[in-house]
Each structure stands twice: as structure tokens, then as C-alpha cells.
Amino acid sequence: MTAHENGEIRPTALTARTTDALAAALAPVDDATLDGLRTLLAERAERDGLLDVAYRTVDGPLGTLLVAATPAGLVRVAFEVQDHAAVLADLAARVSPRVLAVPRRLDAVARQLDEYFAGTRRRFDLPLDLRLSHGFRRAVVEHLAEIAYGRTASYAQVAAAAGSPRAVRAVGTACALNPVPVVVPCHRVVRSDGTPGRYAGGAAAKAALLALEADGVAPGGDRGGRPA
Amino acid sequence: MHPPFEDVVRAHGATVLRVCRAVVGVHDAQDAWAETFLAALRAWPTLDEGANVEAWLVTIAHRKAIDVWRATRRRAVPVAELPERVDAGEGRDLDLWAAIARLPDRQRHAVALHHLGGLPYAEVADVLGGTPAAARRAAADGIATLRRTSLRWAGGGDEGRQDRERHGDGHDEGDER
Numbered sequence: 001m002t003a004h005e006n007g008e009i010r011p012t013a014l015t016a017r018t019t020d021a022l023a024a025a026l027a028p029v030d031d032a033t034l035d036g037l038r039t040l041l042a043e044r045a046e047r048d049g050l051l052d053v054a055y056r057t058v059d060g061p062l063g064t065l066l067v068a069a070t071p072a073g074l075v076r077v078a079f080e081v082q083d084h085a086a087v088l089a090d091l092a093a094r095v096s097p098r099v100l101a102v103p104r105r106l107d108a109v110a111r112q113l114d115e116y117f118a119g120t121r122r123r124f125d126l127p128l129d130l131r132l133s134h135g136f137r138r139a140v141v142e143h144l145a146e147i148a149y150g151r152t153a154s155y156a157q158v159a160a161a162a163g164s165p166r167a168v169r170a171v172g173t174a175c176a177l178n179p180v181p182v183v184v185p186c187h188r189v190v191r192s193d194g195t196p197g198r199y200a201g202g203a204a205a206k207a208a209l210l211a212l213e214a215d216g217v218a219p220g221g222d223r224g225g226r227p228a
Numbered sequence: 229m230h231p232p233f234e235d236v237v238r239a240h241g242a243t244v245l246r247v248c249r250a251v252v253g254v255h256d257a258q259d260a261w262a263e264t265f266l267a268a269l270r271a272w273p274t275l276d277e278g279a280n281v282e283a284w285l286v287t288i289a290h291r292k293a294i295d296v297w298r299a300t301r302r303r304a305v306p307v308a309e310l311p312e313r314v315d316a317g318e319g320r321d322l323d324l325w326a327a328i329a330r331l332p333d334r335q336r337h338a339v340a341l342h343h344l345g346g347l348p349y350a351e352v353a354d355v356l357g358g359t360p361a362a363a364r365r366a367a368a369d370g371i372a373t374l375r376r377t378s379l380r381w382a383g384g385g386d387e388g389r390q391d392r393e394r395h396g397d398g399h400d401e402g403d404e405r
Contacts, residue, residue, distance in 0.1 A: 018371055019343045025324050025378070026344075029242040037245070038237060040262045041269075050269050053232075092232045097273050099232035 042102040052096035054105035055088065060117045061212075062205045065182070067109045070095060073127030074109055077180045079201035094132060113182070119216045122149035124183045132179040136164065140174035147188040150213040154192045176200055182209070233272050237265055240282050243345060244289045250328050250340035251293035256300055260293040267292065286345035290337065290355055327378040328370075335370030342367045 045051040053075065055068040066084040068076040068091055075095065078087040092099050103110075108126065115121035133141045139162045146161070147153045153161075159171045175186040181200055187209040191197045199206035244264055248257035267288055275284065328336060334356065341352045342363070352363040 019346070022339075022343045022371070022374075023246070026246060029245050033245070034241050037241065037258060037261050040258065041237070041265045044262055044266045045269055048266065048270070050266070055234075088232045088234070089229075093229055097230035097233060098269055099234055100237070100269075101234050 038101070042100055042104070045098075045100060046102075046105070050098055051100060051102065051105070052098035053091050054100060054102035055091075056101060056103035056106045056110065057084070058106075058110045058113050060113060062117075062182075062201060062208060065113065067106050067113070068099075069106055069109065070129045070131075072129040072131075074180055074183060075129040075132060077182055079181070079205060081202055082200060109183075116182070117212070119212065122216065126183065128180060128184070130179065133174075133177070136162065136167065136170055137174035137177060139163070140171050141178055141180075141184055141186075144175075144178070144184050144186055144189065147185055149185075150216060152188050152190045152194075152210070155189055155197070156192055158189050172198070185209075188213075229277075230272060230275065233269055236268070236272070236281060236285075240285050241265075243282060244285050246344040247286055247289045247340045248293045248296075249325060250336060250344055251290060252297045252300075253329055254325055256296050257293070260289065260296040263292040263296070264289040282345075283347055283351060286341060286347055287351075287355060289345070290341060324374065324378045327374050330377070331370050331373060335366045335373065338363050338366035339370040339374070343371065 042051065042054075049071075051071070053068055053070055055066060055076075058065045058067055063080045064084075065080075066076070066078040066087055067074065068088075076087065076091060078084060088099060112121055112124050112126060116124070130138055130141060140158060143158060143161045147158075155168045155171045155175075156165070158175075159165050159167045162171065164170070171189070175189050176198065178184055178186040178200070181187065187196075187199060187206045189197070190210075196203060196206045196210060241261075245257060245261050248260040248264065252260050264285065268285055275281075328339065331339065337356055338352055341347045341355060342349060347355070349360040349363045349367070352367070353360045356363060356366075
């Protein structure tokens with residue numbers, strides 16, 4: 001690219017006009033054509049094992065969620081307040097820059113989230129890739145799945161379950177950094193006084209999830225099982 | 229730190245498609261486009277941080293389009309030299325794409341790389357061989373033919389005349405040193 005350093009990247013006015021006129025005469029490439037091409041690229045990337053991170057967005061009552069998967073499983077769920085562009089840049093840095101929007105690869109995730117928000121699903125049945133979570137934080141994230149739908153646990157209880165009863169603050173950090181919120185239910189971890197506490201998606205999102213699950217559990221208690 | 233590859237596809241997808249269409253025709257351009265971004269996706273994590281991404285993609289696109297062009301010709305069945313199957317929505321540009329398809333190879337490639345792909349003539353020469361001056365001449369000859377043969381450009385006559393007059397006067401476009 002030495003030519004660029006010599007300033008040759010800037011065409012003269014006349015060349016620029018010719019280039020602009022040609023581009024204008026050839027008309028913009030329409031979005032439908034490019035969408036079709038991106039689908040073709042995704043197919044070939046997957047065939048060749050180059051689709052390291054696939055992502056899509058899912059709209060729901062908590063706004064738009066970003067969901068991302070590696071070939072091993074769901075690797076990231078992010079709320080809008082977490083800035084989706086920043087989350088994708090972080091995935092590029094920490095997992096692989098081979099990141100493509102491939103909605104089809106996350107159809108099952110989107111469907112299960114829809115069912116969960118509609119109150120017809122109580123457990124997610126998805127392969128998870130927890131590579132973004134390490135050490136004690138990972139142990140905490142793995143224990144979170146044991147808190148049943150509609151129930152809550154205190155940070156202290158989770159600390160004890162993870163084998164470090166005094167690491168209450170660390171549990172809080174682990175929950176805040178849970179790479180797959182909603183699907184791994186860090187929203188079910190609350191303060192000892194019963195107030196919801198902080199949440200990566202915002203306090204309102206946490207309250208909404210707890211309310212959703214409280215509605216889904218009949219007054220007589222958890223009837224268990226999950227609709228097909 | 230490389231950004232997500234999706235950003236690259238969105239930023240440069242249209243430019244790469246125009247280069248592919250110019251080199252291989254509208255119909256086979258899709259295959260060339262997909263192969264271009266597939267090769268780029270493979271190499272993306274190891275691309276130099278300071279590289280000009282669009283120039284890199286345009287160079288790959290040119291190579292992949294030629295591969296597709298050769299493969300298509302090997303499959304024989306010389307149906308037609310010109311792209312005939314074009315989506316209805318793209319029909320309005322058929323005249324200019326067809327005019328580009330009729331250009332001699334070297335002119336077509338020079339127009340694709342410089343005017344559609346944005347490569348400076350020094351880099352066009354690196355890709356096509358020959359000198360930057362020869363690359364510039366090939367592109368200018370190609371553009372002159374397009375102005376003569378494409379109805380779509382007839383309206384922009386003032387600029388076209390000016391361009392030709394300047395060439396006639398021995399001025400060149402001056403972006404090679």
C-alpha cells in the first residue's frame with residue numbers, strides 16, 4: 001500500500017468526476033441483492049469452518065437482544081444498554097474477528113427466547129459456550145442454572161453453593177459479567193433483603209423478568225414441566 | 229485488533245460487487261463476490277492492521293472474478309459472451325453493464341480496478357502488469373468507449389467532451405507520479 005503513502009489514493013478532480021459518474025450510472029447495489037449475497041457467504045463460511053461467531057438480534061419485551069453463537073454453542077446475550085456494537089467488537093477481540101450476522105444459525109435461540117417471554121418456556125435447552133467466563137465467575141455462572149424458574153436466591157446463597165461462602169461481592173461481579181444473561185438466569189439472584197439488586201440489562205429489566213416468572217408460576221406453586 | 233468481519237462486508241460489499249460485475253458479468257458476479265469475501269474472511273485475523281481494506285478486497289475480487297470467468301469458459305457451452313440473465317430490478321443498468329462487458333479485457337479490468345474499485349493506477353499496474361501510464365491509458369480508453377457506446381452516459385456529454393478534449397490536448401489525469 002505504499003502508493004497510498006505517496007498520496008495517490010486521492011484521484012484528481014477529473015478522475016474523481018469520471019469515477020462518480022460511472023458509479024452513479026451503474027446505480028446503487030440494492031439491499032436485497034446484498035442480503036442474498038451475504039446468505040451465500042454465510043453458507044460457504046459455515047461449510048469451510050470459518051464461521052467462528054454468528055449473531056442476530058431478537059426483539060422482545062426487554063428491547064432488542066443481541067445473541068451470538070460459536071460452533072460450540074451460545075456464547076453471548078447482550079441488552080441494548082450494553083451497546084451491541086461494543087459487544088460485537090469485544091467478541092471479535094476475545095473469540096475471533098470472523099464474526100458474521102447469520103440469523104439462521106440462531107433460530108433455535110430466538111424461538112426459545114420468544115417462548116420464554118411469552119411465558120410458555122421455563123427452561124432453555126441450548127448448548128452453551130461459556131468461554132468468556134473463567135475461574136470462580138464461571139463456577140458461579142454454572143451454579144446459576146440450578147435456581148429454578150420463578151425462584152430466587154441471595155448472593156450469599158449462591159456464594160455458598162459455589163463453594164466460597166464469603167465471596168458474596170465476587171458473586172455480584174460474576175452475575176454482572178454473566179456472558180449469557182436471561183438464558184443463564186442471573187436475574188434470579190437478589191439481595192438478602194429481597195430487593196432485586198443490580199443487573200446488566202438495568203434494574204427495570206431484572207424486575208420485569210422476575211415479574212414474568214412470578215406470573216408464570218401459579219399461586220399454588222410451580223407445576224413443573226415445560227410446555228412443548 | 230480487527231473489527232467484526234460483518235463490518236467489512238457491509239462497508240465494502242457494494243464496491244466488491246461492482247468490480248466483480250465488471251470483470252465477469254452480472255450473472256457470475258455473485259459467485260465471485262462470495263469467493264472474494266470467503267477468502268478475505270479466512271485471512272482477516274492475520275491481515276496487517278494498517279492495510280487498506282478496500283484495496284485489499286478489490287485485488288482479491290479481481291483474482292476471484294478471473295477464476296470464475298475461466299471456470300465458466302472451461303465448462304464450455306459458449307452460450308453468449310454477454311451477461312443475459314439479469315434480475316428485473318437491475319434491467320435499467322443493463323446497457324452500461326453490457327457496454328462494460330464488450331470492452332477489451334485490459335480496458336475492462338483497468339476500469340473495474342480504478343474507477344469501480346478505487347485503486348490508484350500504480351496498483352492497477354501491479355495487478356495487470358505494465359506501467360502505471362499504460363494502466364491509465366487503458367482505463368481512459370475504456371471510459372471513452374463507454375461514453376461513446378452507452379446511451380446512459382449520453383446525457384453527461386459536457387463532462388465527457390471535456391474529458392476527451394483534455395486527453396486530445398495531451399493532458400493526462402495526473403494521478404500517477
